[in-house]
Amino acid sequence: TKGQKGKKEGGSQNLKDDVLKAIVLADSFTKEFRPITFEKPRCLLPLVNIPIIEYILELLAASGVEEIYIFCCSNAAVIRNYIENSKWVLANSGVVVNILESNTATSAGDALRVVFSNYIIHTDFVLIQGDVVSNIDLKPIIQQHKLERAKADSQLLMTSVFRTKRIDEREHTVWLALSQEQNQIVLYENDKRNTPLFDVALDKFDHFADLQLRSDLVDCQIDICSPDVLEIFNENFDFEDMRRAFLKNYVLEEEVFTYKVAPYIVSGAYSSRVSSLRTYEMISRDIVHRWMHPIVPDANFTRTTNFKFSRPNNYYEDKVTLSRTCEILIDTVIGKHSCVGEQSVISKCIIGRNVKIGAHVKMNNSFVWDNVTIHDGVTLDHCIVCDGAVIGANAVLKRGSVISFGVHVDQNITLEEHTRWTTFVGSDQDSHSESSNIHIAFGDDDDDDDDDDDAFSSDSDTDISTPITPVTQPPPQQQQDQHLHHHHHHHHHHEKQLGPNGKGVQFKIPPYLLNDRLNFLGVQESDFIAEQEYEDEEEEEQATSIKKDLIEREQQHVHGDQKGMDFKKFVKEAQETIRRAVLSNHTIDNTKLEMNSLKYAYNTSYSDCAKAMLCDLMLQVDDGRRSSADMIGAFDRLLRGDGKSKTGWSELLIHFIRDEMDEIDLLDSLLDFCKNEGKKFGPLFKFFVKKLYDLEILQEESIIKWYYGVVDGGDSSEYAANDVKLAQQCTEIIKWFETAEEESGSESESESGSESD
């Protein structure tokens, strides 16, 4: 293509190496915007009435970048068409914008390999995701990167840009461990959803005396890369993305840091990614609130708009027609040739060009793109309405509704929260097999976290829909017709949902989007709090499960697998119950009730309850700090209580032990526990047995019986050699039992003897 050729020539000239170049990964679509992105690439979607790509180009141009390569997998034609008709082709733009295209690329890694093989880049360059909206000045960052690189033996591979989070801002942050002294990233984690705990290995402290743990930074997804990055990607053809494969698993995983990635932390600047509907909403609002200064609506930086500021904080282009009685409250943007009817109330909305809004319309926090018609009496709350849609009179669109291109909503229709509507053929995925096929086919496994979607997904949307309908070529109108025709029979009820004169079907939100509802439109504070609480619970679980894993494994071993899952759950819950009970000092009776209900819920036996309890009590004894003697002491205290305020838990154990078999079961699980926790509990086994005997939880007879069962099991014994070894710790106790018995026996004998005398 044109761009590629141009580059080859440039590369051969050394002079050109001083030119600062940037690569924009434009096709990094997430699936978050579906069904909208079925019909338009995300980077061309309007953000406060200006296509997203313009913000990136502006940022790069302002930072002194002279050559920009927009990398596209598909949609290249649409994007090229857009660029060719923009100001960027003008000679005075100061920037050369090229389109790089690859039909085979399926990831960011592929893109970089294509760049490498095209010999475009020979010096440090800027790499940026195609959805970044930012006002950060990259010049000083690039300068610092170059200075560092100029040093002898510089290991610097890349400088990544982070910004500090504003207080109370809801933005995904990353977890970082940084060495200030070395100006280096030591640990990086962006998949917090699957990572409840942040681990800093102690050997990291051998290299770095101090580490800064930061969770107040947002990863801007802007990197200043050295050309080595391209080479590394070229050599490792399985690397997919910059963050996980490259940074986390390659650069930071090494024992010795051969390479270095430096953080550059900006505070007070704006940078976010339009990665989901929620961030789309958030960024739009931020722009209107002038957080992105100097990029504000009335700056009209693309020279294609002419917004003017109006109090209190609204922006109008010229030729906007407002009726006398309508109310435009605040934070609203209205494009050219749009009009608002009588008595309509609009607040915090972004409205495109040629939009006709009727009378008595109520709109808040909504986004209405170009050429939309909204009839009288409509209510919109936190919605997106795309180009050409029509909303019939008195329709109500509840929070989070998405109305894609050309959809008609009939009058008096009410759309439920977070429903999405489209006229696009391929999107009608109501058969399960279809959607799951897509799921598998496109490796849609773990990048639903919008933080790491830079995977530059293979599944650029048109690709996905190809198996369903061949799409790219026919013009939209034709498609729609095709679709309507095709689907009239099958999806009658869908059509009806939008009314008799409606057009379009419901887009069934696929499960991978449902996973993260926080990415939807109109998310509320309470949703975040709920999510947080859920996360905290999960963390708690994870923290305790590290210890519990051991027991679970053991329990599974005892009970086989078919009951395994249920039983695992039971053990988990039982232990949770006991842990809570001990921590908050519940009474025996309450805990007994709780345990009983668990027992019924999982249909387990009394002895299972006792075993789960014992294991958890023992886990509590080991707080990782106590010496062995202290552990026994703590165990004793735990079981005995103090007679007053502290509950003694032995009573509860006794309650759940019904007969000799239960006692022997308990001893078995104690044995297993001590064996698995070998180092700590192994040597203490006999002491625990003794304690349980002292507290009358175990009877002499059953201990003896169990002991001989283990020790004299013979070859067919179910006990392993190390079981026997552990059990032999109790030899003394057994001897003591037996001699005591003998003594008392002989005493009574002698007594009876003397009597008979």
Add this chain to the structure above:
Amino acid sequence: MDEARTQSLELQAIIVSDDEGDKLSVLTEDSPKSLLPIANYPMIHLPLTYLEHNGLKDVIIVLNKKNSVKINAYLKDGYKGKLSINAVTLEEGEDTADAIRYVHKYIKSDFIVMSDDLVIDVPLVKLLNIHRSHNSSATMVINHKSKEEGEEKDKNVALDYVGLVNYSPTALERPDSFKNPSRVVYFSPSSQLKKSVTVGRSFMRKWGNVMLSKSFADSHLYVFSRWVSDLIQSRNDFVSLKNHVIPFLVDSQRYVKDKLQRHLQDNNFKTLTEFLESEQEQSGNQEYEVFPGISAKSIARTQQPALDMSSSSYSLLDLVRIYAHVVSASSKTSSTKNTSEPTPSPALIKRANTLNNYMDLNRELSKKGEYKLYESMHDQSITNAPTPTADSSTDKSEDHNTPTSEEVQIGSDCIVGKGLQYTGTAATQQGSRRVSSTLKKCNLGHNVKIGSNVKIANSVVMNNVIIGDNCTIQNSIVCCDVDIKPSANLNNCQVASGCVVEGRDYKAEALSNKH
């Protein structure tokens, strides 16, 4: 500050002994550690001096069973300071939290806990400023070690992994640094960690920017709010302050505020004050407990409300707060670099719990003009001492028993006890000229006898030691009543009390009677 307020802020001090990590070799064979001399004073004297000079009047000392008799005897007859001392002997358990539990009944106010082997010259008022102005639950001294200090010497010295929020090394020097102190959000002695420092999601959410380091060392000097003693009392699974109590408190900062806030919301209280008042009214009801047995009320009551009431009601809910006074005990090299400004002498914070530290402390405290606090200790001892010869720097004293400078040359960084005798027999036999002995950077106890041509450097020699002719003692510690035969050569050795050392070479040995 009005009378009532002063009263309520009165502090109690508790000296505890923490035997963990004692690596003093044979030195403690015959004497409790607390009575080993540092600059010719029993070690226990140093924390007492520190507390006295920082204005305390009463001190509780918690002693272990095994050494209480000797230390009690010293406190009764030997101690000449002004503090009124209440020495109690621990009946069971022996660790620091056990000690606090044992003296719980005496604790009526905020209290200081100090380790009995700690030598420190950080003004206590710096901690108290933080403690009082930030309503701290516990305030501790963190010693930010320089890099070389962190890496030096034996690797088995226990490290602490400490995470601080709001840490800025440059702000430490400012006199008002107490207004914006570092908060301790992570604390784990290395003995408690296996492979990694692990923090959870809620931790990361709560603390945005944490400086985590193993060069922040806990100094074993704490100021606690009163309720902490109740907490320790209620939790008999807490054995050690450092391993259990501090980590527990530090960790609980993460959730107490949220927990309390949820409780307030659930019960429709708008502010903490409103909630506390309502609990006051219905005293019959069960009080809301932050920890089992510790009610929110009791914490809020014993932790004085913040001096600046500007703090929002939400931040008042943040009941458990642990702050640190961070001191960088940097080495001298770094402090002399900036000659442009008068740099304060580096802070002294050291526990005499290893041989190295014990030697260092002896050396440090022998230097003149460095540590005013402990020098005044010497002055005071002179006035109290029965004879003027108990001077720290004996060069000038003119007692007829004291050897002349021709017989024994004493370097300026030495401390020599009274009754030093020169027994230069070798010299008289040679008849020609007496060969003088030299002392460099060493501490000699009382009634030491030195032969001729003896060289002692970088060493500690305790009371009643006899050193024969031609001996060399370097980097060594010689306990009381040792008889060192002529021509012995000790390098890097420790000699237990009462040993007889033969006249040969010893290198890096610990000489003991018990074999």
